[in-house]
Amino acid sequence: MKDKAALTHFLLERIKAIAPDSDTDDLDPDEDMRDELDLDSMDFLRLLESIAKQLNINIPEMDYNKITTLNTMVSYLSERQSSL
């Protein structure tokens, strides 16, 4: 899953599975994702679990501030993937 469009699609699909009532269609990719989608800390942790399992990328807590918006999260993941 190298390209960013695929990553974005994957993330939105996972978010929808974790919080089915979140409005991912209208998400501004540069806004704080958790604020916009009303994701609590448990939802967010479950998203990271999905990423760890399916993309094999373990995001440590110290990197949480690098993945606050959809765009920054996609960039972060894409970078981590290319350095694998």
Add this chain to the structure above:
Amino acid sequence: MKTITMPSFGADMEQGKLTEWNVKPGDTVHKGEIIATIETMKGLIDMEVFDDGVIEQLLIEPGSEVPVGEPIATLRRLGDVAVEAPPVKAPLVEKSATPLQTDQAAHISSPPPETTATIASQPDLALSANQGHQTSPLISPAARYQAELQGINWGALPAGSGPNGAIVLADLERYIQADQQQLNVTTPTAAPRSIEQDVNTLKMRQAIAAVVSQSKREIPHYYLSHDISLTHALQWLKKYNEDRQPESRILINALIYCAIAKALQKFPAFNGFYQNNQFQPAEQVHLGNAINLRQGGLMVAAIHNAEALSPVSMMDKLKDQVIRAREGHLKMSEMQDATITISNLGDRGSDSILGVIFPPQVALLGIGRVREVAWVEGQHIKPVTIVSISLAADHRVTDGHDGARLLNKINKLLQKPEQLV
């Protein structure tokens, strides 16, 4: 023989829809087994059976919506009969969504010969627990007189707010009012598609209104709040989570819930039920976790024996509960037996919350947003991450002094997170 009724999953539930039977007549069931799935405004709930026995009859079809307290099945308990009767042969209840025809439905129930000595004395169950089991609810003489005068079938009403769930006059008035207002809602002015939704929302609001009004009318609340530094707890958590995969990480909430449960064990006067003009402390701490539903309304699901849980197992329970709440597999027992409630606005909420106690409980703890503040410690001002934990408690049972000690205890426990393990 025992009649199994449509259970109540909270005081704001009036009716439930049976979506699926997991059993058929003649099946042997064991205590705790899931026998049906019930759909409510709060999603799908797995219904457990509370006795060992044999299912005799299924009284309603999948797809039926019935009021709380209405009989839905009968169970022959082990011990009800001296000799085990042969299993009842009956047509299989289809597990498909296709509703059964009425004539077929009549065949579902083929009652075995009635046996004697089936009337076991009803154990004195807690208020919430007996809602699901009584053949007809308890009712005060005055309420019964009034109900019969007005031609209301009180046997079909959910349990009330009196002792052991007895229906009292105030409950009856609420049902009458709710009925009248429902009639008003279905006036032709509303758009046809939204009527059902409007009625549901209205019903849920009315039910919540009834509970909180009763609480504020009958329970003299007092409120306390305590700002708690999370420096140590977060340091411990950071170290714990550092080398772990996301699936094994712990959230700060798990530590806070552990501290609360362990503190409550030391202060039992905040954990239990106020009934019949007296307080009965509970032996275990069943933490009711208030979950806000995005479609509106509230759901409280209990974390059983929370005082015995380590942060790791508390985290597992919290995660499991959230997932099951979303997927519709909360269990009936979780919905009914919380001994205290925690209202947690989450890390995106407000600084603090002063809640309304859920009767017959006697306390509610509010957890505010985890936030950074300027904190004075040893003559220095420094940025510190804190949480405000508040207490709403029943003044009939405890005084402010006790409440302050409880909050202090929670604070102390959170300063030594390694001891919560």
